[in-house]
Amino acid sequence: MAIAAFTLARRLRAGETVFSGWCGLPYPIVAETLARDGFGAVTIESQHGLWDVAGILAGVAAVRQGGGAPIVRVPLGDFALVSRALDFGAEGIIAPMINTPADARALAAAAKFPPVGERSWGPHRAMTLGGVSDMATYLREANDHVITLAMIETRTALQNFEAIIATPGVDGFFLGPSDLSIALSDGKHVDPLSKEVDGHLERMTAGAVAAKKIPGAYCHSAERAAALAKRGVKFLAVSSDLNMLRAGAAAALKTLKG
16 A cells, blocks of 8 residues: 555454554643554544644644554544544544434545545645655545544444444444443443443444444453453553553552552
């Protein structure tokens, strides 16, 4: 492939398992460090994280500098940022609350060039970071090098899952287990490891594989990510930068306090 610097889509479509760091703290050096320390991808979390647009621009480049594939989770309904993040050089987009086929089509429209979508031209930073000087090459290959993951987090999304995953330009799903547990319990509790959530994940993974799409999920721990990888989930976001910082601090303080 001519766009050799874009690795995420190639790895996932080859059947590899990709573990992603999860970066909510708005510091490019943190995102870069996660990549340098071995995560093949790093997700810049701009839905609930603290990133602004300027930070995303710098963060995407930092992840690439660290050797990882940058992904951006955009805020709810912010399809304009989908296109901007891709223009900045992101290789993947995670879009929250994709509940209907119309939502899925809107995601694809923002992320993919015609004839699949309606993304407009302006990928100058992406081309620079990807080492692509020829506009025709980028236009021809960009749709195949950009991964779109639709978040499944509600009862409505579950009901529409088959139509969402079948949408041209949607490359896979990404389970939001905490939000799905809230929805399934009618707001009574947060339990990302509940049997009900787990059962739906099993069904969706099988459906995605049958549709030749990518199964993905957020995992609160490395242990959970390793377990889901064995069950066929291919894109796994692991914990978060803040959780890792807290865990490291807690371990150090435990040692210090004896």
